Amino acid sequence: MKVKKSGKQFAVIGLGRFGSSMAVSLYKMGYDVLAIDNDLKKVQDFSNDFTHVVQANSTDENALRELGILNFDVVIVAIGEDIESNIMTTLQLKEIGVKYIVAMARTPLQMKVLEKIGADRVVAPEHDMAQRVAYNLVSTNVMDYIELSDEFSIAETTLPKAFIGKTLIEANLRAKYNINVVAIKRGRHLIVSPMPSEKFHENDVIVVVGDNNGINGLESLE
Numbered sequence: 624m625k626v627k628k629s630g631k632q633f634a635v636i637g638l639g640r641f642g643s644s645m646a647v648s649l650y651k652m653g654y655d656v657l658a659i660d661n662d663l664k665k666v667q668d669f670s671n672d673f674t675h676v677v678q679a680n681s682t683d684e685n686a687l688r689e690l691g692i693l694n695f696d697v698v699i700v701a702i703g704e705d706i707e708s709n710i711m712t713t714l715q716l717k718e719i720g721v722k723y724i725v726a727m728a729r730t731p732l733q734m735k736v737l738e739k740i741g742a743d744r745v746v747a748p749e750h751d752m753a754q755r756v757a758y759n760l761v762s763t764n765v766m767d768y769i770e771l772s773d774e775f776s777i778a779e780t781t782l783p784k785a786f787i788g789k790t791l792i793e794a795n796l797r798a799k800y801n802i803n804v805v806a807i808k809r810g811r812h813l814i815v816s817p818m819p820s821e822k823f824h825e826n827d828v829i830v831v832v833g834d835n836n837g838i839n840g841l842e843s844l845e
Contacts, residue, residue: 631696632656632694633654634658635658635701637681637702638669639703641703642658642660642727643665647786658676658677661708665677682711687719693720699724701727703729706729708729708761710733710736714742723785724744726744729747764780765779773835774835775833779829782823782841790822790823791819801834807827810826
Protein backbone atom coordinates (compact mmCIF):
# COMPACT_ATOMS: atom_id res chain seq x y z
CA MET A 624 0.00 0.00 0.00
CA LYS A 625 1.44 3.34 -1.02
CA VAL A 626 1.46 6.52 1.03
CA LYS A 627 -1.47 8.83 0.44
CA LYS A 628 -0.75 11.91 -1.61
CA SER A 629 -2.33 15.35 -1.39
CA GLY A 630 -5.34 16.91 -3.10
CA LYS A 631 -8.60 15.42 -4.27
CA GLN A 632 -9.32 11.74 -3.84
CA PHE A 633 -10.39 9.66 -6.83
CA ALA A 634 -11.84 6.18 -7.14
CA VAL A 635 -11.64 4.36 -10.47
CA ILE A 636 -13.93 1.36 -10.95
CA GLY A 637 -12.81 -0.93 -13.76
CA LEU A 638 -9.18 -1.55 -14.70
CA GLY A 639 -9.50 -2.03 -18.45
CA ARG A 640 -7.49 0.13 -20.84
CA PHE A 641 -9.41 3.34 -20.14
CA GLY A 642 -9.74 2.84 -16.39
CA SER A 643 -6.13 1.83 -15.80
CA SER A 644 -4.85 4.71 -17.95
CA MET A 645 -7.06 7.16 -16.07
CA ALA A 646 -5.92 5.83 -12.69
CA VAL A 647 -2.24 5.91 -13.67
CA SER A 648 -2.55 9.49 -14.95
CA LEU A 649 -4.28 10.71 -11.79
CA TYR A 650 -1.80 8.96 -9.53
CA LYS A 651 1.18 10.39 -11.42
CA MET A 652 -0.33 13.86 -10.99
CA GLY A 653 -0.14 13.33 -7.24
CA TYR A 654 -3.68 12.35 -6.33
CA ASP A 655 -4.90 9.66 -3.98
CA VAL A 656 -6.40 6.90 -6.16
CA LEU A 657 -8.46 3.90 -5.13
CA ALA A 658 -8.65 1.37 -7.99
CA ILE A 659 -11.42 -1.23 -7.94
CA ASP A 660 -12.04 -4.23 -10.16
CA ASN A 661 -13.99 -7.48 -9.83
CA ASP A 662 -11.18 -9.40 -11.58
CA LEU A 663 -8.59 -10.62 -9.07
CA LYS A 664 -5.89 -10.94 -11.73
CA LYS A 665 -6.23 -7.27 -12.72
CA VAL A 666 -6.12 -6.28 -9.07
CA GLN A 667 -2.91 -8.26 -8.62
CA ASP A 668 -1.41 -6.83 -11.81
CA PHE A 669 -1.91 -3.27 -10.54
CA SER A 670 -1.26 -3.94 -6.86
CA ASN A 671 1.78 -1.62 -6.72
CA ASP A 672 0.59 1.10 -9.07
CA PHE A 673 -1.94 3.11 -7.03
CA THR A 674 -2.64 4.19 -3.46
CA HIS A 675 -5.05 1.29 -2.92
CA VAL A 676 -6.16 -1.52 -5.26
CA VAL A 677 -9.01 -3.78 -4.20
CA GLN A 678 -11.19 -6.53 -5.59
CA ALA A 679 -14.90 -5.80 -5.16
CA ASN A 680 -18.27 -6.14 -6.81
CA SER A 681 -19.14 -2.53 -7.62
CA THR A 682 -22.83 -3.32 -8.11
CA ASP A 683 -23.06 -4.26 -4.41
CA GLU A 684 -24.08 -1.25 -2.33
CA ASN A 685 -22.65 -2.73 0.89
CA ALA A 686 -19.30 -3.41 -0.77
CA LEU A 687 -19.11 0.19 -1.98
CA ARG A 688 -19.96 1.57 1.45
CA GLU A 689 -17.37 -0.66 3.12
CA LEU A 690 -14.75 0.79 0.77
CA GLY A 691 -15.64 4.27 2.00
CA ILE A 692 -16.69 5.35 -1.47
CA LEU A 693 -18.48 8.39 -0.06
CA ASN A 694 -15.13 9.80 1.06
CA PHE A 695 -13.96 10.25 -2.53
CA ASP A 696 -14.40 13.52 -4.40
CA VAL A 697 -14.79 11.87 -7.80
CA VAL A 698 -15.70 8.30 -8.73
CA ILE A 699 -15.01 7.18 -12.30
CA VAL A 700 -16.99 4.22 -13.62
CA ALA A 701 -14.71 2.77 -16.31
CA ILE A 702 -16.37 -0.62 -16.76
CA GLY A 703 -16.31 -1.23 -20.51
CA GLU A 704 -17.57 -4.57 -21.76
CA ASP A 705 -20.21 -5.31 -19.12
CA ILE A 706 -22.76 -2.59 -19.87
CA GLU A 707 -25.18 -3.84 -17.23
CA SER A 708 -22.53 -3.61 -14.50
CA ASN A 709 -21.55 -0.17 -15.77
CA ILE A 710 -25.11 1.11 -15.46
CA MET A 711 -25.88 -0.64 -12.18
CA THR A 712 -22.66 0.63 -10.59
CA THR A 713 -23.46 4.18 -11.66
CA LEU A 714 -26.97 3.84 -10.26
CA GLN A 715 -25.68 2.50 -6.92
CA LEU A 716 -23.18 5.34 -6.63
CA LYS A 717 -25.89 7.89 -7.32
CA GLU A 718 -28.29 6.38 -4.81
CA ILE A 719 -25.78 6.30 -1.97
CA GLY A 720 -24.83 9.93 -2.57
CA VAL A 721 -21.41 10.00 -4.23
CA LYS A 722 -20.39 13.62 -4.82
CA TYR A 723 -19.39 13.47 -8.49
CA ILE A 724 -19.71 10.54 -10.88
CA VAL A 725 -17.94 10.21 -14.23
CA ALA A 726 -19.20 7.27 -16.28
CA MET A 727 -17.79 5.76 -19.47
CA ALA A 728 -20.16 4.94 -22.34
CA ARG A 729 -19.58 2.94 -25.50
CA THR A 730 -22.77 3.73 -27.37
CA PRO A 731 -25.10 6.74 -27.71
CA LEU A 732 -27.89 4.77 -26.02
CA GLN A 733 -25.68 3.89 -23.06
CA MET A 734 -24.68 7.54 -22.81
CA LYS A 735 -28.35 8.59 -22.62
CA VAL A 736 -29.09 5.98 -19.95
CA LEU A 737 -26.13 7.07 -17.81
CA GLU A 738 -27.20 10.70 -18.09
CA LYS A 739 -30.78 9.80 -17.14
CA ILE A 740 -29.75 7.92 -14.00
CA GLY A 741 -27.66 10.83 -12.79
CA ALA A 742 -24.04 10.56 -13.91
CA ASP A 743 -22.54 14.04 -13.57
CA ARG A 744 -20.39 13.54 -16.64
CA VAL A 745 -20.46 10.87 -19.34
CA VAL A 746 -17.41 10.25 -21.53
CA ALA A 747 -17.15 8.15 -24.67
CA PRO A 748 -13.40 7.65 -25.19
CA GLU A 749 -13.65 5.36 -28.22
CA HIS A 750 -16.07 7.71 -30.01
CA ASP A 751 -14.02 10.79 -29.12
CA MET A 752 -10.75 9.24 -30.27
CA ALA A 753 -12.27 8.01 -33.53
CA GLN A 754 -13.61 11.49 -34.18
CA ARG A 755 -10.22 13.08 -33.52
CA VAL A 756 -8.42 10.65 -35.81
CA ALA A 757 -11.00 11.09 -38.57
CA TYR A 758 -10.72 14.88 -38.38
CA ASN A 759 -6.93 14.70 -38.54
CA LEU A 760 -7.05 12.40 -41.56
CA VAL A 761 -9.20 14.75 -43.63
CA SER A 762 -7.47 17.94 -42.52
CA THR A 763 -4.08 19.10 -43.73
CA ASN A 764 -3.66 21.80 -41.07
CA VAL A 765 -5.40 20.59 -37.92
CA MET A 766 -3.00 18.73 -35.64
CA ASP A 767 -5.47 17.91 -32.87
CA TYR A 768 -9.20 18.32 -32.41
CA ILE A 769 -11.53 17.78 -29.45
CA GLU A 770 -15.27 18.26 -29.76
CA LEU A 771 -16.67 19.96 -26.65
CA SER A 772 -20.29 19.86 -27.83
CA ASP A 773 -22.30 19.65 -31.05
CA GLU A 774 -21.44 23.28 -31.73
CA PHE A 775 -18.09 23.99 -30.10
CA SER A 776 -14.62 22.44 -30.25
CA ILE A 777 -11.01 23.10 -29.42
CA ALA A 778 -8.39 22.62 -32.12
CA GLU A 779 -4.65 22.89 -32.55
CA THR A 780 -3.83 24.04 -36.08
CA THR A 781 -1.00 25.49 -38.11
CA LEU A 782 -1.32 29.22 -38.69
CA PRO A 783 -2.85 30.09 -42.09
CA LYS A 784 -0.40 32.08 -44.23
CA ALA A 785 -2.93 34.90 -44.48
CA PHE A 786 -2.31 35.80 -40.83
CA ILE A 787 1.51 35.81 -40.82
CA GLY A 788 2.73 39.20 -39.65
CA LYS A 789 -0.67 40.28 -38.36
CA THR A 790 -1.52 40.92 -34.75
CA LEU A 791 -4.24 39.00 -33.01
CA ILE A 792 -6.53 42.03 -33.14
CA GLU A 793 -5.81 42.55 -36.85
CA ALA A 794 -6.64 38.92 -37.63
CA ASN A 795 -10.00 39.51 -35.87
CA LEU A 796 -10.73 35.79 -35.59
CA ARG A 797 -13.46 36.27 -33.01
CA ALA A 798 -15.55 38.46 -35.30
CA LYS A 799 -14.81 36.59 -38.55
CA TYR A 800 -14.94 33.00 -37.35
CA ASN A 801 -16.44 33.11 -33.82
CA ILE A 802 -13.31 31.51 -32.37
CA ASN A 803 -10.77 32.61 -29.75
CA VAL A 804 -7.04 32.00 -29.75
CA VAL A 805 -6.19 30.60 -26.32
CA ALA A 806 -2.53 29.84 -26.98
CA ILE A 807 0.25 30.19 -29.55
CA LYS A 808 2.97 27.56 -29.84
CA ARG A 809 6.16 29.06 -31.23
CA GLY A 810 8.83 26.41 -31.35
CA ARG A 811 9.37 25.34 -27.75
CA HIS A 812 7.74 28.49 -26.42
CA LEU A 813 4.07 28.51 -25.45
CA ILE A 814 2.21 31.81 -25.23
CA VAL A 815 -0.93 31.30 -23.15
CA SER A 816 -3.79 33.83 -23.42
CA PRO A 817 -1.88 36.01 -25.93
CA MET A 818 -2.39 39.77 -25.87
CA PRO A 819 -4.35 41.41 -28.74
CA SER A 820 -1.08 43.07 -29.80
CA GLU A 821 0.73 39.74 -30.16
CA LYS A 822 1.97 39.35 -33.74
CA PHE A 823 1.74 36.01 -35.52
CA HIS A 824 4.97 34.50 -36.84
CA GLU A 825 5.58 32.06 -39.65
CA ASN A 826 5.40 28.44 -38.44
CA ASP A 827 3.25 29.39 -35.43
CA VAL A 828 0.77 26.79 -34.23
CA ILE A 829 -2.40 28.18 -32.70
CA VAL A 830 -4.81 26.62 -30.22
CA VAL A 831 -8.33 27.89 -30.80
CA VAL A 832 -11.68 27.28 -29.16
CA GLY A 833 -15.07 28.15 -30.57
CA ASP A 834 -17.68 27.49 -33.22
CA ASN A 835 -17.18 24.31 -35.26
CA ASN A 836 -18.08 26.09 -38.50
CA GLY A 837 -15.55 28.78 -37.70
CA ILE A 838 -12.81 26.24 -37.07
CA ASN A 839 -13.66 24.55 -40.38
CA GLY A 840 -13.54 27.93 -42.13
CA LEU A 841 -10.16 28.71 -40.59
CA GLU A 842 -8.83 25.32 -41.65
CA SER A 843 -9.81 25.95 -45.27
CA LEU A 844 -7.60 29.05 -45.49
CA GLU A 845 -4.20 28.83 -47.17
